[in-house]
Amino acid sequence: MPEDKTIQELGLDEYKFGFRDPEEYFFKTPRKGIDPEIVAMISKHKNEPEWMLEFRLKALESFFEKPTPQWGGNLNDLDFDDIYYYIRPMENQGRSWDDVPDDIKNTFDKLGIPQAERESLAGVGAQYESEVVYHSLKEEWEKSGVVFMDMDGGLREHEDLVREYFGTIIPPDDNKFAALNSAVWSGGSFVYVPPGVHIDIPLQAYFRINAENMGQFERTLIIADEGSYVHYIEGCTAPTYTTNSLHSAVVELIAKPNARIRYSTIQNWSHNTYNLVTKRGAAYENSTIEWVDGNLGSKLTMKYPAVYLLGEGARGEILSVAYAGDGQHQDAGGKVVHAAPNTSSLITSKSISRGTGRSTYRGLLKVHEGAVNSKSRVECDALLLDEHARTDTYPYIEIEEKKVNTEHEATVSKVGEDQLFYLMSRGLSEEEAMAMVVNGFIEPIAKELPLEYAIELNRLIQLEMEGSVG
Amino acid sequence: MLKIENLQVEIDGQEIVKGLDLEVGKGEIHAIMGPNGSGKSTLANVLMGHPRYEVTGGSVTFQGEDVFELEADERAKLGMFLAFQYPSEVPGVSVANFLRTAVNSVREEEISPMDMYRLIQDKMKIMQMDPKFAERYLNEGFSGGEKKRNEILQMLMLEPKLAIMDETDSGLDIDALQVVAKGVNELRGPDFSAVIITHYQRILRYIEPDHVHVMLDGRIVTSGGKDLAHELEDKGYEWVRQEFGAGAQS
Numbered sequence: 001m002p003e004d005k006t007i008q009e010l011g012l013d014e015y016k017f018g019f020r021d022p023e024e025y026f027f028k029t030p031r032k033g034i035d036p037e038i039v040a041m042i043s044k045h046k047n048e049p050e051w052m053l054e055f056r057l058k059a060l061e062s063f064f065e066k067p068t069p070q071w072g073g074n075l076n077d078l079d080f081d082d083i084y085y086y087i088r089p090m091e092n093q094g095r096s097w098d099d100v101p102d103d104i105k106n107t108f109d110k111l112g113i114p115q116a117e118r119e120s121l122a123g124v125g126a127q128y129e130s131e132v133v134y135h136s137l138k139e140e141w142e143k144s145g146v147v148f149m150d151m152d153g154g155l156r157e158h159e160d161l162v163r164e165y166f167g168t169i170i171p172p173d174d175n176k177f178a179a180l181n182s183a184v185w186s187g188g189s190f191v192y193v194p195p196g197v198h199i200d201i202p203l204q205a206y207f208r209i210n211a212e213n214m215g216q217f218e219r220t221l222i223i224a225d226e227g228s229y230v231h232y233i234e235g236c237t238a239p240t241y242t243t244n245s246l247h248s249a250v251v252e253l254i255a256k257p258n259a260r261i262r263y264s265t266i267q268n269w270s271h272n273t274y275n276l277v278t279k280r281g282a283a284y285e286n287s288t289i290e291w292v293d294g295n296l297g298s299k300l301t302m303k304y305p306a307v308y309l310l311g312e313g314a315r316g317e318i319l320s321v322a323y324a325g326d327g328q329h330q331d332a333g334g335k336v337v338h339a340a341p342n343t344s345s346l347i348t349s350k351s352i353s354r355g356t357g358r359s360t361y362r363g364l365l366k367v368h369e370g371a372v373n374s375k376s377r378v379e380c381d382a383l384l385l386d387e388h389a390r391t392d393t394y395p396y397i398e399i400e401e402k403k404v405n406t407e408h409e410a411t412v413s414k415v416g417e418d419q420l421f422y423l424m425s426r427g428l429s430e431e432e433a434m435a436m437v438v439n440g441f442i443e444p445i446a447k448e449l450p451l452e453y454a455i456e457l458n459r460l461i462q463l464e465m466e467g468s469v470g
Numbered sequence: 471m472l473k474i475e476n477l478q479v480e481i482d483g484q485e486i487v488k489g490l491d492l493e494v495g496k497g498e499i500h501a502i503m504g505p506n507g508s509g510k511s512t513l514a515n516v517l518m519g520h521p522r523y524e525v526t527g528g529s530v531t532f533q534g535e536d537v538f539e540l541e542a543d544e545r546a547k548l549g550m551f552l553a554f555q556y557p558s559e560v561p562g563v564s565v566a567n568f569l570r571t572a573v574n575s576v577r578e579e580e581i582s583p584m585d586m587y588r589l590i591q592d593k594m595k596i597m598q599m600d601p602k603f604a605e606r607y608l609n610e611g612f613s614g615g616e617k618k619r620n621e622i623l624q625m626l627m628l629e630p631k632l633a634i635m636d637e638t639d640s641g642l643d644i645d646a647l648q649v650v651a652k653g654v655n656e657l658r659g660p661d662f663s664a665v666i667i668t669h670y671q672r673i674l675r676y677i678e679p680d681h682v683h684v685m686l687d688g689r690i691v692t693s694g695g696k697d698l699a700h701e702l703e704d705k706g707y708e709w710v711r712q713e714f715g716a717g718a719q720s
Contacts, residue, residue, distance in 0.1 A: 416558070417520075417521060417522060418558050419558040419559075419560060421518075421519075421520050421521065421542055421558075422554060422557060422558040422560075423558075423560070424519075424541065424542035424543045424546070425518050425519070425542045425543075425545075425546055425551070425552050425554075426543075426546055426568075426571075426572035426575065426576070426624065426628065427543050427546040427547055427572055427575030427576035427628070428543055428571060428572065428575050429541075429543050429575075430541070430543070432571070432575070433543075436560065436563055436568070436571065437560060437563075439562065439563070440560050440561050440562025440563035440607070440608075441561065441562055442562070443561075443562030443563070444562065
């Protein structure tokens with residue numbers, strides 16, 4: 001047997017995308033921490049309408065009132081006073097690729113988004129710090145009335161739409177972190193798809209946190225009008241820092257009758273980031289909302305994408321995959337609420353834990369009285385890569401209606417000695433064998449992603465696993 | 471090619487292989503026959519490097535190299551192959567993907583995707599497998615016969631110098647047995663050696679061995695030509711036990 005090497009000796013424990021640009025900012029809040037003055041400053045800086053300032057200040061009160069959650073992961077080391085709540089990197093959004101500053105382009109290069117992909121994939125909304133830097137949208141979408149811009153722009157240019165829907169799916173007092181986001185939100189995407197319009201190429205936003213001790217509070221609102229279709233893709237890669245970073249996003253989806261929204265995320269936060277995100281969609285008659293959610297990295301992730309099935313025949317689907325390495329806690333899952341007849345849902349959760357990593361499936365399935373003939377299925381599978389790894393399952397089920405069909409299935413498996421030996425006997429190294437088992441495990445989710453994202457997901461997991469076999 | 475000297479193996483503190491000697495030359499096919507519990511499968515797994523078994527004595531060299539210094543993947547790269555009696559399932563990994571990865575692991579140079587595709591198709595034809603088989607997840611939901619065919623398919627793809635076949639014939643009907651034998655005979659030649667481990671002599675009708683060994687209680691107790699297999703078939707293992715068993719030897 002070769003001698004065991006520690007991960008530190010091999011130098012593989014460093015976060016792979018831990019490069020950083022020199023910080024040059026156009027605007028940054030004068031101090032860390034949060035209070036009404038800071039909130040007002042953010043709102044004023046953005047020239048927001050009065051109602052948004054009121055919305056923010058009211059949300060801030062909720063944030064102060066609500067205690068830090070004591071369920072899920074450990075949030076006690078999170079210091080809200082040690083964070084900058086707003087940073088804006090440059091004066092204007094780049095209108096074309098040429099307008100984007102070189103150091104920002106460099107960041108994209110390091111993230112490995114090839115130029116060809118940036119151009120061929122029509123809409124790239126890239127969040128650099130708190131502001132969307134670069135945004136392009138194919139002309140035909142504009143012609144058909146599709147709106148895809150950063151949330152601040154959405155508020156400026158489509159104030160009526162924003163005012164009608166903003167904060168209606170996730171009200172500011174929903175939870176402490178939704179309240180915080182509502183108070184200091186900045187950036188994120190605003191998407192509106194007019195009735196009957198199908199967007200074939202996914203809309204993509206690449207998010208990135210760059211300033212130390214900075215929270216990122218993006219806010220995304222997607223409205224798919226009747227009979228429309230949109231696939232929105234969000235990916236995140238954060239660089240490494242020694243102090244704790246906070247990411248707390250809010251994403252609201254509205255699928256009008258017969259519409260379909262698919263929202264895909266691959267998040268790979270550096271290992272000291274708290275990733276506390278509230279995602280929820282409202283699905284009306286015969287509409288479909290799908291969340292595809294990949295969680296890697298971070299110190300603690302607490303994220304449970306939700307679908308509220310509000311109209312008859314609506315469908316919700318949540319596919320979640322999480323990888324918890326040493327020192328990480330992935331507390332993820334999904335929530336589905338059946339509030340109308342003939343609705344259906346499927347939650348598939350796959351988690352991988354290694355070393356001192358811990359993965360938790362936390363899910364809620366609720367069927368209201370009157371949601372007759374509803375069907376739902378929850379499937380959660382956990383894979384443990386070694387003896388020490390840990391996984392827990394908390395499936396909450398509340399059924400108020402008798403005429404329903406619900407299924408729940410949970411499995412825990414361990415990468416076995418025999419499995420590894422089998423693969424190794426065919427020439428794969430122990431690491432390659434482990435990676436093959438893991439990639440196979442997440443295949444049902446990877447195959448739901450566009451090819452380049454599926455490859456990226458596999459690659460990221462492989463990077464995370466490097467040096468994990470001793 | 472393969473040289474085993476006084477091999478002793480334990481599992482969970484219990485001695486299974488108790489001083490076994492065997493030499494397999496280049497291009498030779500050896501059959502090791504024996505009743506259940508004689509240590510045949512342990513031998514197969516130890517030769518390939520299964521971590522659960524503990525070698526307590528003796529030596530094994532392959533092409534002059536001490537295999538106990540090598541991990542299973544390094545042995546595979548040297549040209550050793552084990553056809554498993556109970557191959558593991560790997561959900562989510564297609565047969566094609568697995569074959570691609572395995573072939574590129576043992577070869578020095580990567581094969582282009584197109585050549586790989588053709589290679590897989592060709593070898594599957596030999597094994598009389600439906601092309602759709604390549605898209606199924608590795609061993610998941612496979613019948614016993616499909617698993618064995620898949621093992622031989624891997625052997626054809628990897629073209630080992632030495633194949634160890636651990637009861638590949640058990641549980642196969644006569645048609646499947648012939649296909650498996652065809653796969654082995656496909657590779658037969660001056661550069662291919664094999665150790666066929668079996669309980670029955672049935673498979674040896676289709677793959678003619680150069681040497682036959684009888685294993686009993688962790689040792690090879692007698693060796694001979696292919697006629698020994700027939701004799702064994704006629705007289706049964708009880709005969710071996712009486713003739714060569716612990717009581718007979720003392």
